Amino acid sequence: MNDITESRKPPVATTGILGWFRMNLFSNWVNSLISLFVLYILYQFIPWILNWTIFAADFKYNFNGEEIINREMCSRVLDPENGGACWAIIYVRFYQFMYGFYPRDEVWRVNLSYIMLAVAVVPLLFDKFPFRKHFLKFTYVFPIIAFFLLNGGLGLDPVSTNKWGGLLVTLVLGCTGIALAFPLGIILALGRRSNLPVISMMCTLFIEFIRGVPLITLLFFGMVMLPLFLPEGIDMDGLARVLVAVTLFQSAYMAEVIRGGLQAIPQGQYEAARSIGLSYWQMNMKVVLPQAIRISIPSIVNTSIGLFKDTTLVIIVGLLDLLGIGRGALADTTWLGLAYEVYFFVSLVFFIFTFGMSRYSLYLEKKLKTGINMGAD
Amino acid sequence: MKKLLSIFAVSVFAFAANAGTLDDVKNRGFLKCGVTTGLAGFAAPDDSGEWAGLDADMCRAVAVAVFGDRSKVEFITTTGKSRFPTLASGEVDMLARNTTWTISRDVNLGFEFVGVNFYDGQGFMIPSSLGVSSATELDGATVCIQTGTTTELNLADFFRLNGISYEALPIETNDEGKENLFAGRCDVYTTDASGLSSTRAAAADPGKWLVLPEIISKEPLGPLVRHGDHQWGDVVRWSLNAMIIAEELGVTSENVDAQKSSNVPEVLRLLGVEGSYGEMLELAPDWAYQIIKQIGNYSESYEANVGPDTPLEIARGLNALWTQGGILYAPPFR
Numbered sequence: 001m002n003d004i005t006e007s008r009k010p011p012v013a014t015t016g017i018l019g020w021f022r023m024n025l026f027s028n029w030v031n032s033l034i035s036l037f038v039l040y041i042l043y044q045f046i047p048w049i050l051n052w053t054i055f056a057a058d059f060k061y062n063f064n065g066e067e068i069i070n071r072e073m074c075s076r077v078l079d080p081e082n083g084g085a086c087w088a089i090i091y092v093r094f095y096q097f098m099y100g101f102y103p104r105d106e107v108w109r110v111n112l113s114y115i116m117l118a119v120a121v122v123p124l125l126f127d128k129f130p131f132r133k134h135f136l137k138f139t140y141v142f143p144i145i146a147f148f149l150l151n152g153g154l155g156l157d158p159v160s161t162n163k164w165g166g167l168l169v170t171l172v173l174g175c176t177g178i179a180l181a182f183p184l185g186i187i188l189a190l191g192r193r194s195n196l197p198v199i200s201m202m203c204t205l206f207i208e209f210i211r212g213v214p215l216i217t218l219l220f221f222g223m224v225m226l227p228l229f230l231p232e233g234i235d236m237d238g239l240a241r242v243l244v245a246v247t248l249f250q251s252a253y254m255a256e257v258i259r260g261g262l263q264a265i266p267q268g269q270y271e272a273a274r275s276i277g278l279s280y281w282q283m284n285m286k287v288v289l290p291q292a293i294r295i296s297i298p299s300i301v302n303t304s305i306g307l308f309k310d311t312t313l314v315i316i317v318g319l320l321d322l323l324g325i326g327r328g329a330l331a332d333t334t335w336l337g338l339a340y341e342v343y344f345f346v347s348l349v350f351f352i353f354t355f356g357m358s359r360y361s362l363y364l365e366k367k368l369k370t371g372i373n374m375g376a377d
Numbered sequence: 378m379k380k381l382l383s384i385f386a387v388s389v390f391a392f393a394a395n396a397g398t399l400d401d402v403k404n405r406g407f408l409k410c411g412v413t414t415g416l417a418g419f420a421a422p423d424d425s426g427e428w429a430g431l432d433a434d435m436c437r438a439v440a441v442a443v444f445g446d447r448s449k450v451e452f453i454t455t456t457g458k459s460r461f462p463t464l465a466s467g468e469v470d471m472l473a474r475n476t477t478w479t480i481s482r483d484v485n486l487g488f489e490f491v492g493v494n495f496y497d498g499q500g501f502m503i504p505s506s507l508g509v510s511s512a513t514e515l516d517g518a519t520v521c522i523q524t525g526t527t528t529e530l531n532l533a534d535f536f537r538l539n540g541i542s543y544e545a546l547p548i549e550t551n552d553e554g555k556e557n558l559f560a561g562r563c564d565v566y567t568t569d570a571s572g573l574s575s576t577r578a579a580a581a582d583p584g585k586w587l588v589l590p591e592i593i594s595k596e597p598l599g600p601l602v603r604h605g606d607h608q609w610g611d612v613v614r615w616s617l618n619a620m621i622i623a624e625e626l627g628v629t630s631e632n633v634d635a636q637k638s639s640n641v642p643e644v645l646r647l648l649g650v651e652g653s654y655g656e657m658l659e660l661a662p663d664w665a666y667q668i669i670k671q672i673g674n675y676s677e678s679y680e681a682n683v684g685p686d687t688p689l690e691i692a693r694g695l696n697a698l699w700t701q702g703g704i705l706y707a708p709p710f711r
Binding site: 071077080092093095096100101160162220223224227238315316317318319320324325327328329330331332333334336337339 | 413414415416417418420421422423424426429451452453454455456458459462463466468552575578579580581582682687688689
């Protein structure tokens with residue numbers, strides 16, 4: 001045992017920050033060249049963008065200290081050489097960006113819904129959350145509460161969905177679409193793999209039909225054709241019709257994602273479940289689906305992010321989501337021409353949500369170790 | 378094909394168009410008016426979320442005619458693609474959406490244009506440094522043009538007629554045209570004159586850009602309703618006409634109360650002091666008085682939304698009264 005050599009530290013060049021740089025950025029001359037080029041671009045770009053978005057930007061007051069109420073008062077219009085972004089357009093119209101045309105007296109209802117959404121979703125996402133079980137009960141009733149809160153009824157003044165807009169519409173479409181499409185997608189995926197020909201054929205037809213047409217077509221279908229199928233005198237709300245279209249669209253994609261997961265489960269799992277006497281539903285709920293969904297997490301998040309961004313298409317059928325409100329702001333003669341600010345802000349909001357979703361999916365993947373020893377650990 | 382489909386979609390709905398829109402509106406308690414999702418000067422939400430613009434005023438005028446209250450209107454946003462199905466299916470009572478009056482829309486789609494609230498037309502915008510004062514001098518210019526639109530065809534016709542050549546730089550959207558022109562990638566940008574004005578207003582230095590005097594197409598924009606409901610069509614038509622006639626007679630929102638004791642017979646008829654025109658339309662006797670009081674006459678609406686004092690700086694031009702060199706003309710109020 002004595003002749004074991006003292007453990008030596010690894011060479012300096014392979015550890016610490018220096019080692020990291022060497023490993024990742026300068027491992028050979030091609031990489032070094034690319035790294036230097038990228039660093040140069042960043043060096044040129046980052047100071048400029050920081051200057052434009054923050055240091056030289058107007059938030060509420062311009063460089064003369066006046067409160068900005070129109071485009072002409074923006075520093076970058078008064079002094080095109082030095083002025084940065086004119087965030088006043090966002091500041092002045094922040095209410096519209098968040099709530100659309102929701103009546104100001106009733107806006108507490110939207111705020112309360114936003115808070116309750118967080119309370120409903122966060123415990124759902126993190127299984128270490130204290131008292132998670134009790135919170136999850138709330139998650140189930142949240143959609144009903146939110147519906148009455150936002151829409152009115154039960155003693156609250158009704159607010160027509162025509163007045164909803166901005167982030168509110170984006171979130172309602174995104175959340176409802178994703179939440180409803182998930183169970184529908186599971187049912188469709190199971191249906192498509194069913195041994196009963198009628199069920200399997202119907203599910204396949206539905207999925208292929210929906211996947212075969214663009215979302216815009218479905219939105220038009222929801223907006224224009226759907227009322228035709230409803231009985232005389234029943235007036236379905238515009239937003240609800242779009243929601244139907246979005247949910248159908250998303251559920252077809254979700255079904256294919258989950259079917260991919262189902263197909264990756266070895267036949268032995270099904271046989272094992274059968275052999276211990278589990279019924280079809282028990283087999284799927286307890287054995288197959290938990291594994292299938294686990295390995296499809298990256299794709300599920302992927303399609304969800306896709307849907308969240310696709311909600312901007314609703315402007316085609318005349319709903320003003322976050323992007324639509326932005327375009328409306330640009331069409332106001334008071335603010336004409338501040339396109340950079342508006343699009344920057346809208347993309348920032350979308351980035352926060354989609355980046356959050358993608359980080360959460362990474363966290364889940366790490367926690368559940370998807371992809372490794374799949375089906376056998 | 379697209380056009381065929383939209384005609385199909387619209388004709389499917391034509392049967393849904395039932396008479397009695399005025400009663401429907403009255404029973405509902407507010408007007409549903411289709412506007413753009415945002416077009417400078419015509420309809421756009423202001424900072425407080427109120428819709429403003431020439432088209433928005435048209436909607437409010439009809440709401441005032443029916444209810445005597447400018448707030449009794451719900452604005453439904455529509456796009457170029459969704460506007461006709463939305464009107465045909467009865468989801469809106471009328472459109473005031475920057476829509477060009479053409480024979481196919483008036484006849485084939487089953488709508489009725491009740492008048493013109495803005496005479497637009499395709500124009501040209503250039504940097505003033507180009508040193509050109511007429512579109513006929515644009516030989517060899519690079520023109521930014523939205524593909525697949527009537528503007529493209531009009532442009533080709535205009536240059537061929539004048540025996541000059543151009544190079545087209547195809548673009549998709551108005552924003553793209555704007556960026557290309559400002560970056561100097563094209564010498565000329567062509568689209569409807571009102572669109573050019575808003576493009577110019579959005580420039581860093583509007584003075585550096587020039588809208589040429591030539592207007593090469595007719596784009597009469599007006600409110601429209603469904604075919605077959607003449608009573609409702611009359612209400613919308615005469616709401617617009619009342620605003621035009623008020624300008625003709627010099628009645629403004631300021632002096633409308635004083636004008637009630639005017640000695641001009643047509644003013645008295647317009648304001649409902651004499652005659653029973655409100656009754657004929659099944660409206661309140663003072664419906665036109667209320668429009669002028671709450672919205673103003675055509676000139677007031679024009680000046681406030683698109684006129685020379687706004688960033689758009691659109692001169693009256695064709696939209697001046699027929700007595701002042703324009704073609705704005707309303708049938709007599711008698």
